[in-house]
Amino acid sequence: MRQFLQTIKNAFRDLAPIILVVAFFQLVVLQQPFPEPSKILVGLIAVVVGLALFIQGLELSLFPLGESMAGALMRKGNLYWLLFFAFALGFGTTVAEPALIAVSNEAARITATAGVIPDTPEAQSGYANGLRMTVAVSVGVSLVVGVIRILKGWPIHYIIISGYLVIVGLTQFAPQEIIGVAYDSGGVTTSTITVPLVTALGIGLSTVVKGRNPMIDGFGLIAFASLFPIAFVLLYGMVV
Amino acid sequence: MPELLHTILMTFVSTIRDIAPIAILLLFFQLFVLREKIANLKRILVGFVYVVAGLALFLIGLDQALFPIGEIMATQLTDPSFITGTTSADVNNVNKIDNSTVQEILWWQYYWVYLFAFAIGFSTTIAEPSLIAVAMKANEASGGALNPWGLRIAVAFGVAISIALGAFRIITGTSLAYYMMVGYLLVVIQTMFAPKMIVPLAYDSGGVTTSTVTVPLVTALGLGLASTVPGRSPLIDGFGLIALASLFPMITVMAYAQISRFKGTDE
Secondary structure, eight states, X not given: OHHHHHHHHHHHHHHHHHHHHHHHIIIXXXXXXXXXXXXXXXXXXXXXXXXXXXXHHIIIIXXXXXXXXXXXXXXXXXXXXHHHHHHHHHHHHHHTOHHHHHHHHHHHHXXXXXXXXXXXXXXXXXXXXXXXXXXXXXXXXXXXXXXXXXXXXXXXXXXXXXXXXXHHHXXXXXXXXXXXXXXXXHHHTOOTTHHHHHHHHHHHHHHXXXXXXXXXXXXXXXXXXXXXXXXXXXXHHHHO | OHHHHHHHHHHHHHHHHHHHHHHHHHHHIIIIIIOOOOTTHHHHHHHHHHHHHHHHHHHHHIIIIIHHHHHHHHHHHHOHHHHTTOSGGGHHHHHHHTTOOOOOOXXXXXXXXXXXXXXXXXXXXXXXXXHHHHHHHHHHHTTTOSOHHHHHHXXXXXXHXXXXXXXXXXXXXXXXXXXXXXXXXXHHHHHHHSOTTTHHHHHXXXXXXXXXXXXXXXXXXXXXXXXXXXXXOHHHHSTTHHHHHTTHHHHHHHHHHHHHHHHHXXX
C-alpha cells in the first residue's frame, strides 16, 4: 500500500507539467475560465491513478515476462523459435493496431482520389489491407533483424544510418501521396504496451547472451521497428 | 452519462484488444514451445489486470480532462484574430492595431503558438508512459549510471524543439525535407562523437515519444495551424510534426550524454 502511494505521488509529478501548461495558457494567455471544472478534476484523478496502476503492472508482468521469455527461448537452444517469437510479437501487436487501421484507410482514400487505384470500395479496402499487412510484416521483420543483431553484436549505427539512406533514396521515387503516410507509419507501430515488452526482451537477450552489454546491445529494437515500416510502405507505394 | 459509460466501455475493450495478441502469443509459447510452468503466474496475472485497468483509466481521464481543452486551446491560439491581438488576451495591442485593415500576419507574431508548441511537447513527453518504461529499463541496464529523469528531460526537450520547429515550418510553409535532412545529418555526426553507450538508447527514444499523450494534442495543433494559415492544406501540412518529433529526441539524448561526459571529464 505504501508503495502504491509512492507510485501515485510519482504519477502526479509526471503529470504536473501538463496541468501547469494547460492552466497557464487557459488562465493567463487566453484568459478564459475552465469549462466544467468538476469533470476535468475527475478526469485528472483517473489519469493519475491510471498511470500509477500501469507502472505497477509493468513491473509485475510485462517487464519480467519479456526478460524471462528471452532467457527461456535462449535456453531452449532453438534459434528459430526465438526468431519466430520476435516476428509474431511484431506482427501480432501491429496488425490490429487501431491507429494503423485508421492511417491505412485514410491512405487508401487519398490514393483513390489521386487516381492511382480505381475509386471503388473494393479497390480501396484491398489497398488499405495490403498497406496494413505491409506495415505489420515490416514490424515483424524489424524485430527479427533486431534480435539477430543482438545475438551477433552488430553495431547499431551502421544499420540505422544505411536505413535512413535507403529511405531518403526511396522517397525520391515513391509516389507523392504515400510519403506522408509512410513517415507516419513509423510512429504508429510502437504502442504503449509493445514498447515495455520489446525493451524488456532486448535487455533480457543481451543479458543472457555472452559478451553482450545491455546498454550497447539491448536497446535498438524500437528504433528498428520505427524505421523499417517507412521503407516498406514507400516500396508498397511504388509497387502497387 | 450514457455517453460517458460508452466511452469507458469502449476504452476498456480497445485496451484489452491491444493486449490480447501479446497474451495469446505468450500463452502459446509457454504451453506449446517452452512447456514450462510460468513462474509467479498469479503475480503476472495481477500485473496484466493492472496494465489494462491502468491504461484504460489513463486514456479515459485524458479524454475527459485534457484532450477537449487542449484541442480547443490549439484552435484558439492559432486563430488569426487572436494572433493579431483582437481578443481580450492581448488588451494592450488592441488600441495600437485598432482599425488597421486585414494585414498579413508575420511569422514572429505567432509567438504564443511557438511557446505553446514547445510547452505542450515538453510536458506531454514527461507524462508519456512508454518513455517512463524505457527510462526505468535504461536506469537498470546501466547499473544506475543513467539517471531516468535526465533521459526523460532530454527526450522532452527534443520533442519540445521539434513541435515548435514544426509549427514554424507550417507557418512559413518551408519543406519538411530540409528539416529532416539537417536533422539526419546531425544524428550521423553526433553518432560518431557521442559515448557508445548512449547511441542505441538515443535511437530508441525517437520511437517511443509519439504515442498516447503527445499525438492527439500535437495533431490538433498541426491541424489548427494548417487550416488557419493561408495557403496551407491540413492534408499535406498537418502531418510532419510527428516525423520531426521522432527525429529530434535522438539529437537531444546524444547531446545530453555528450554534455554529461564533458562535465564528468572536466572535473
